[in-house]
Structures are given as structure tokens and as C-alpha cells.
Amino acid sequence: MMPDRQHRVVFDRLSASAVILFLAPILLARAVQAKYRTGRIFDRQNQADGRHALLRFAGIPKGRNLALLLNVAAGTVAWVGPPVLPAHRRRRAGDLPLSELRPGLISVWRLQQLTGSAYDERPRHASYPNHTLKESIAIMLRYAVARSLGVNPAAPKPDTFTMLGVSISNLSIEGSLERIKNAIDSREATQFAFVNPDCLNKSYNDQQYTDTLNQLPTVFADGIGIRIACKQLGIGLRDNINGTDLFPLICAQAVEHGHSIYFLGGAPGVTDTMIERIRKQFPALNVAGHRNGFFEPHETPAVIDEINASNADILLVAFGAPLQEFWLNEHHDALNPTVRMGVGGLFDFYTDRISRAPRWLRDIGMEWTWRLLQEPGRMWRRYLVGNPLFLYRVRKEAKQVRRTAAIHRYSDSRLGFGSAVLRYRVRHFFWTLAVLIGRVLKRLLDIVVSTCALIALSPLLLIVSALIKLESPGPLVFSQVRVGQYGRYFTMYKFRSMRTDAEEIKKKLMEQNEMDGGVLFKMKHDPRVTKTGRFIRKYSIDELPQLWNVLNGSMSLVGPRPPVPSEVDQYSIQDRRRLGVKPGITCIWQVSGRSEIAFAEQVELDVDYIESHGFLTDIKILFKTIPAVLLGKGAY
Numbered sequence: 001m002m003p004d005r006q007h008r009v010v011f012d013r014l015s016a017s018a019v020i021l022f023l024a025p026i027l028l029a030r031a032v033q034a035k036y037r038t039g040r041i042f043d044r045q046n047q048a049d050g051r052h053a054l055l056r057f058a059g060i061p062k063g064r065n066l067a068l069l070l071n072v073a074a075g076t077v078a079w080v081g082p083p084v085l086p087a088h089r090r091r092r093a094g095d096l097p098l099s100e101l102r103p104g105l106i107s108v109w110r111l112q113q114l115t116g117s118a119y120d121e122r123p124r125h126a127s128y129p130n131h132t133l134k135e136s137i138a139i140m141l142r143y144a145v146a147r148s149l150g151v152n153p154a155a156p157k158p159d160t161f162t163m164l165g166v167s168i169s170n171l172s173i174e175g176s177l178e179r180i181k182n183a184i185d186s187r188e189a190t191q192f193a194f195v196n197p198d199c200l201n202k203s204y205n206d207q208q209y210t211d212t213l214n215q216l217p218t219v220f221a222d223g224i225g226i227r228i229a230c231k232q233l234g235i236g237l238r239d240n241i242n243g244t245d246l247f248p249l250i251c252a253q254a255v256e257h258g259h260s261i262y263f264l265g266g267a268p269g270v271t272d273t274m275i276e277r278i279r280k281q282f283p284a285l286n287v288a289g290h291r292n293g294f295f296e297p298h299e300t301p302a303v304i305d306e307i308n309a310s311n312a313d314i315l316l317v318a319f320g321a322p323l324q325e326f327w328l329n330e331h332h333d334a335l336n337p338t339v340r341m342g343v344g345g346l347f348d349f350y351t352d353r354i355s356r357a358p359r360w361l362r363d364i365g366m367e368w369t370w371r372l373l374q375e376p377g378r379m380w381r382r383y384l385v386g387n388p389l390f391l392y393r394v395r396k397e398a399k400q401v402r403r404t405a406a407i408h409r410y411s412d413s414r415l416g417f418g419s420a421v422l423r424y425r426v427r428h429f430f431w432t433l434a435v436l437i438g439r440v441l442k443r444l445l446d447i448v449v450s451t452c453a454l455i456a457l458s459p460l461l462l463i464v465s466a467l468i469k470l471e472s473p474g475p476l477v478f479s480q481v482r483v484g485q486y487g488r489y490f491t492m493y494k495f496r497s498m499r500t501d502a503e504e505i506k507k508k509l510m511e512q513n514e515m516d517g518g519v520l521f522k523m524k525h526d527p528r529v530t531k532t533g534r535f536i537r538k539y540s541i542d543e544l545p546q547l548w549n550v551l552n553g554s555m556s557l558v559g560p561r562p563p564v565p566s567e568v569d570q571y572s573i574q575d576r577r578r579l580g581v582k583p584g585i586t587c588i589w590q591v592s593g594r595s596e597i598a599f600a601e602q603v604e605l606d607v608d609y610i611e612s613h614g615f616l617t618d619i620k621i622l623f624k625t626i627p628a629v630l631l632g633k634g635a636y
Contacts, residue, residue, distance in 0.1 A: 007133040012079050016072035027066055034058040042067060068105055076102065080136040083107040106143045111363050114146040138360070145364040155236035163229060164200045164393055165210050169218045172238040176246060177253055179218055184259055184313050184338045191328050192218050192341040194243050197225035197390035198382050199321045204393060209322040212329050220246075224365030225387055229394040233401070243343040244356065247316075251282045254314065260286035262310050262337060264303070265293035265318030266347035273351040288312035293319050300331070308336040315340045318347045441615040446557050449622075450550040457544060464495055464541055467532045474500040477545055482562035485582045490554040492562055493545040497533025498526075540629045546585050558618040559584025560606035578606040581613070586625040 020027065031041050037059040045054045054071055057064040071077035081104025160167055171179065183190040193216055195203075203209040213219055220241035221227075230237040254261055263271050271290045279285060288310035295303055307315060315337035317324045324342030328335070348354045356362075357370030368387070372379045454461075465476045478496040481489050499505070505528050529537065536542040549555035555562065562583035568576075588605040609617070 008078065008080075008136055009075055011133055011136070012072050013075050015079070016069050020069050020073055023066070023069070026063075027069075030057050030063045030066055033060075072105065078102040078104040078136075080104045080106050080108075080139045083109055106140055108139060108363070111139065111143050111146055114143075142360060142364045145366075155231075155234055157236040157238055161230070161233070161235050163226070163233070164204050164390075164397060166195060166200060166203055166213050167219065168195060168221050168226070170221065170235070170238055171218075171241060173241065173246070173249065175238070176218075176220060176241050177249055180250065180314075180339055181253060181257065184257075187338055189332065189335070189337075190218070190339055191216050191325075191332065192220065192339065193321075193325050194220045194222040194241070194342065194344065195226070195321075196223035196242075197229070198386055200226075201386050201390050201393075202322060206322065209325065212322070212325050215329065224367070225390060227365065229391060232391070232394050232398050234398075243341075243346045244349050247343070247346055247350070248278075248281065250314070251278060251285050254286065255282050255284045258286070259313040260288040260311065261314045261316060262288045262307050262312035263290040263316050263318075263347070264307065265316075265324070265343075268292045268294060270347050270351050270353060274347045277350055293317075304331055304334050308334075312337045313339060316343050316346070317341070318343050318345065320344055438614055442556065442618060443553075445615070445618060446550045446553075449557055450547040453544075454547050454551070460541070461544060464532075464536060464544075468496055468530075471532050472496075472499060472530050481565065482583065483565055483568045483579065484554060484562060485579065487568070487579055489565070490549070490562075492549055492555070495533075495536055495542040495545060497530060497537050497542045498528045499530065543585055550585065554582075556582040556584045558586055558609075558613070558621050560587055560609070561602075575603050577610065578603055580610050586621060586628075588621065 034041050034057045040058050042055045043058045043064075045056065054077065055067045057067045068077065072079060081102050083103065158170055160169055162168070169179075180192070193213055195213065199209075199222075203213060221230075221237055222242040223240065227237050227240060251261070253259070263275060265271070266274070269292075271292055275287055275290055279287070289306065289312065291303060291306065315328075315335065317328060317340065319327060319342070321342060321344055324344070328340045328342060332340075345354060349356055354371075354374060357367040361367055361370055368383050372383050468476055475496060478494045478498075479491050480494075482492040484490045533542070546555060550557055559582050560578040563571075568579075588609050609621075
């Protein structure tokens with residue numbers, strides 16, 4: 001093994017071990033979860049090279065790839081190397097003996113996929129045997145940057161999407177070449193265009209440019225800015241289709257199928273130099289003709305005649321956007337080439353008049369910084385002002401899209417968009433106002449009624465207190481921790497109706513529980529209840545101290561009964577719905593049979609109240625409570 005490869009193995013194993021130690025609690029929790037759910041901790045997946053098998057946590061997908069750290073620490077997988085591929089997928093690596101290389105969690109191919117520039121996998125694989133440790137660390141850092149800019153692999157990938165009013169085709173590089181070829185084969189005149197953030201900033205304030213682009217069947221997404229914007233819109237962009245990368249592929253396809261190309265644009269001499277260089281790369285390329293872009297308007301008919309006389313299949317125009325799109329659209333019927341395409345500054349790049357960014361900078365989607373360094377005086381406004389402005393506009397559009405989707409849920413077929421917006425806002429306002437007024441009225445009702453009741457019933461409270469004290473020693477008021485709204489604990493007060501050792505006796509009586517559901521404990525002839533207690537429980541007099549809970553805000557007059565924590569521990573998810581409002585002294589099930597109603601039915605009645613309660617509903621329940629208390633039905 002070469003020294004560089006040895007250094008990479010040592011670095012991989014040590015760094016992975018350090019990460020495992022740091023994430024040990026998370027890894028342990030995920031292992032326990034896998035064992036609990038599936039009966040095993042790991043799933044083993046054989047790789048395409050036939051030598052390596054990867055470990056992943058079993059069970060749910062979330063967090064399963066954390067186990068790959070163990071593979072790196074064991075030395076079977078590298079941080080950087082050929083892509084990790086399962087055995088059923090074939091590795092496209094030419095004649096390279098990849099079985100001698102460890103697969104990597106990070107690959108250059110995957111790195112370029114994140115920024116949409118992964119067009120040829122094999123040359124990337126061929127470089128792995130010669131990677132130094134320094135190069136591997138550099139790839140890892142580039143991957144971290146590209147990951148933050150890349151799209152979500154699970155995001156939907158529509159064939160077209162709209163961004164700032166322009167319809168853009170969502171194509172892979174292969175799909176783009178196929179569309180160009182199909183246009184030539186069909187002999188149907190077709191204009192193509194590229195748009196980057198600068199183009200969309202121009203079209204944002206230029207309706208003619210927007211209309212021209214929207215007339216075209218295919219508009220390519222060019223630049224990392226479009227990719228980041230797609231991430232904001234929740235769209236998965238297949239590939240970054242820029243003219244500089246697409247051009248040599250178009251030339252290769254033209255050679256293969258015998259298509260000819262005419263080049264129009266650029267400064268005098270630029271096109272000649274570019275053609276000279278492209279012929280070195282593609283000697284068999286059929287260049288039908290070329291001309292620089294400096295000609296007077298009255299010369300346009302002659303230029304068009306020259307293009308048509310060349311019998312070119314493809315016309316590439318480098319006037320810059322949007323002039324090239326306007327020119328092609330204006331002379332659409334006069335031109336004969338089947339494929340017409342505006343390519344911006346492509347010719348300058350291929351003559352090295354403007355140098356292209358290094359590959360590593362393109363891999364992380366930061367090519368624009370190189371252009372800025374090359375021409376700061378001309379490009380600062382485009383990149384330093386234009387790029388943030390573009391992303392702001394897209395973010396604003398994304399919010400509008402989400403808002404429009406919500407509005408349409410409130411609209412119907414008879415209303416236009418403007419009416420739907422107004423209807424949504426009016427409904428939202430009055431709904432919010434109604435909820436606020438309802439809460440205020442309910443609280444006012446609680447305060448007024450509880451205050452008046454405590455004053456009016458004070459003689460009865462004194463009599464009951466005396467009876468309790470005479471019959472059984474102990475406190476007059478029984479206080480107990482109960483569970484209130486959203487699971488908050490509070491202390492609830494009742495007149496004591498049982499012996500002071502009631503909780504100890506309850507443990508012996510659990511088998512005699514007469515309440516369906518097993519959550520609540522009720523007995524008609526409960527031996528723990530005193531004689532006074534039986535009377536005050538029958539007519540709910542024992543609940544009167546809870547008027548103080550209502551007055552201090554921990555309870556309401558109307559609401560689900562407040563459970564004890566041990567009951568809540570037995571609640572199912574559905575049962576916990578009754579904790580969504582303040583508990584009350586009375587509610588629907590208390591006036592509908594009380595303890596004669598099974599627990600499950602009590603929950604459903606409480607949920608019905610929560611979903612439909614209002615000020616008038618509370619008034620009705622309070623009035624129904626009076627005969628229910630006087631009759632004492634279902635109370636024991």
C-alpha cells in the first residue's frame with residue numbers, strides 16, 4: 001500500500017472513531033430502537049465490488065446511515081472514494097479495478113450531483129487511486145459546502161416549474177441533449193434559451209423578455225442560484241444546464257449524428273479563435289459557418305441569408321441576454337436552422353478571453369465568485385446586488401405560493417382570486433375575533449358566577465363543614481393534585497367525603513371497581529365514604545370548594561373533569577384530547593348520567609364539548625346541571 005493511501009486509512013479510522021465517541025449516546029439510542037423494533041441491530045448490504053458489506057441500523061430509515069461510521073472506523077469504507085453502491089447496481093468505471101479500492105461515503109460524483117454538474121462519472125472514479133490525504137480532506141470540505149446548497153433528494157421534480165413568472169424546463173443533461181436531437185429530427189424550428197439569476201432579474205422588470213421566454217418550449221435552468229431558489233420553492237432541480245458545459249456535449253452529439261453548427265456573435269476574431277479550438281477537440285465537427293456579432297441593423301437580412309445558405313442544423317447566437325432572445329424571436333420565421341439557441345458569453349469562455357473557474361470551485365457552486373474576481377468593475381452589481389435580490393424575490397414568491405394555496409382552500413368556483421383573498425381575510429379576522437370574545441366571555445362568566453355562588457352559598461358551606469368535622473376527624477377540605485389544561489398540574493379542592501385512610505383502603509378494593517374502562521375507580525357502596533360524604537356526593541355539594549379553583553383560574557365552571565395524574569398515565573392518545581381545555585366542575589357527561597356512563601363515552605362527550613363549545617353552550621350546560629344535581633342521578 002502506498003504511503004498516501006496508508007495516511008488516508010489512518011485518518012479515516014481515527015477521525016471516525018472520534019465522531020463515534022462524540023455521538024455515542026445517539027448511536028446507542030438508535031441501536032436500542034433498532035433492536036426493539038426489529039429484533040436485530042444492523043442490516044448488512046453487500047456492495048458492487050463483491051468485497052465490502054456495509055452496516056446500517058435496522059428499522060426505520062431515520063438515522064439508519066449513522067451506522068456507516070462503524071464501517072469507516074473498521075477501515076472497510078473510506079470517507080472519500082468511489083460511490084457506495086449495492087451489489088445489484090453496476091458501477092460505471094471503465095476498466096478501473098475498483099475492487100482494490102474502498103468505497104467512500106463521499107464521492108466526487110455525489111459532490112457534483114449536489115450542484116447539478118455530474119455529467120461523466122468515469123473520469124472521477126479514475127482519480128481515486130492517486131488521491132492524497134490533503135485532497136481527500138479538501139473533497140470533504142467541498143462536500144460540506146455543496147451539501148448546504150444542494151436540493152433535497154426527496155423533493156418533487158416536476159418537468160417544468162415557474163420562477164418569477166418564467167416557465168423553466170427541469171431537465172437532466174441527457175434529457176437536454178435528447179430534446180435538441182428530437183427537434184432536429186422533427187425538422188421543426190425550435191428556439192432554446194438559458195436563464196440564470198441575472199436573466200430572471202432582468203425579466204422581472206421586462207415583460208417583453210418574460211413573454212419571449214414563455215413562448216419557448218424549452219428554457220434551461222443555468223447556475224447554482226437557480227438551484228438554491230428551487231430549494232426555497234421545495235422543487236428538486238435535476239441538473240444545472242449551463243451553456244459552457246452543454247456546448248462540448250452538443251458538439252459531440254453533432255459529430256455522432258452528422259449535424260452542422262453556425263456560430264453567430266462575439267467580438268471580431270473571437271469566433272475564429274473559438275472555432276479553431278473546438279475543431280482541435282472535435283476534428284470531425286461540421287462548422288457550417290460563423291460571423292461576429294458586430295453588424296448594423298440594415299445588414300441583418302444579409303446575415304440571415306448567409307445563415308440560411310449554410311444549411312446549418314444548429315444556430316448558436318452569442319449576443320448576450322436578452323438581446324439574443326429578442327433577435328431570434330423577431331427573425332424566427334426568416335431563419336432556416338432547426339435549433340436556435342442563445343448562448344451568452346460562451347464564445348469568450350472557449351477562447352480563454354474569460355477564464356473558467358477551477359473545477360473545485362464549480363463543484364461547490366461558487367463559480368460566480370471567480371467571475372467577480374475576473375471582472376469586479378463590471379460584475380459586482382450583478383453578483384453582490386443581483387444575487388441577493390434574486391433570492392429575496394424568490395423567497396417572496398415562495399411565501400405567496402404557500403399563501404395562495406391556503407387561500408384557494410377557502411375559495412369556490414364562483415369567486416375570482418381577488419374575491420378569494422378578501423373572503424379569506426374576512427373569515428380569518430372574524431374567526432379570530434370570535435375566539436377572543438368567546439374566551440373573554442367564558443372567563444367573565446366564571447368569575448361572576450363563582451363569586452356570587454361563594455357568597456350566596458356561604459351558610460350551606462358552614463353547615464357542611466360542621467357536619468364533616470362532627471362525624472369524622474381530619475381536615476374539612478380534601479386537596480389533591482389534578483391534571484389541568486395541556487397537562488399542567490394544579491391543586492383541586494373538595495369537601496372531604498371519605499375517611500382519612502381512603503387511599504390505603506382503595507388499593508384493597510381495586511378488584512371491585514364498577515367503572516368500565518379501568519381508568520376511573522367507582523363503587524356504589526364504597527366503604528370509604530362517610531354518611532355525610534354520601535349525602536354531599538349525591539347532590540354534588542362536595543364540589544362547591546372548587547368554586548375557588550374557578551375563581552383563581554385553574555378551573556372553569558364548564559369543562560371536562562380534572563383527572564388525577566395516575567389516571568392520565570393510563571390515557572391513550574385519543575383520551576388525551578380531553579386535556580385541550582381547562583377542566584370544569586360540570587360538563588356534558590355530568591348532566592347525561594354521570595358515573596353511569598363508561599369512561600370511553602365520557603371522553604367522546606368531552607371531545608364533543610371541546611370541538612363545539614361556546615358561551616351559549618356553557619350557559620345551557622349550567623342550567624342542565626341544576627336538575628341533574630337535585631335528582632342526584634348517577635352520583636355515588
